[in-house]
Amino acid sequence: MLFAFNIVAQVLLVITSLLLILSILMHKGQGGGMSDMFGGGLTSAMSSSGVGQRNLNILTVVVSLVWLFAIVLFAFTMDKPAAPDAKGNHAPTAPVTAPANPTPALPTSPAPAQK
Numbered sequence: 001m002l003f004a005f006n007i008v009a010q011v012l013l014v015i016t017s018l019l020l021i022l023s024i025l026m027h028k029g030q031g032g033g034m035s036d037m038f039g040g041g042l043t044s045a046m047s048s049s050g051v052g053q054r055n056l057n058i059l060t061v062v063v064s065l066v067w068l069f070a071i072v073l074f075a076f077t078m079d080k081p082a083a084p085d086a087k088g089n090h091a092p093t094a095p096v097t098a099p100a101n102p103t104p105a106l107p108t109s110p111a112p113a114q115k
Contacts, residue, residue: 005073010074023056027056028053
């Protein structure tokens with residue numbers, strides 16, 4: 001189920017990213033800015049009215065909120081890697097269980113001599 005939400009979030013993220021770029025570039029430039037460099041001056045005749053700019057502002061805010069929602073949805077549906085231990089090794093994903101018949105530990109020092 002999370003995989004489906006992850007795919008939906010990715011598609012929504014790509015679409016809203018492109019729409020957000022386009023809506024920002026369509027804003028009326030205040031003179032010599034990035035919008036004029038990328039053809040924003042051409043759209044000034046189309047959106048020269050105050051109503052057009054206000055609608056474009058509303059569209060930009062709505063698209064940015066949907067984009068933010070897609071980012072959060074994508075973050076929550078990602079697979080989380082296991083946290084590393086103190087040595088920097090990643091812990092296994094499956095729990096490690098003890099063997100059914102553990103072997104006794106071997107002595108590390110020789111047994112004392114008997115008299």
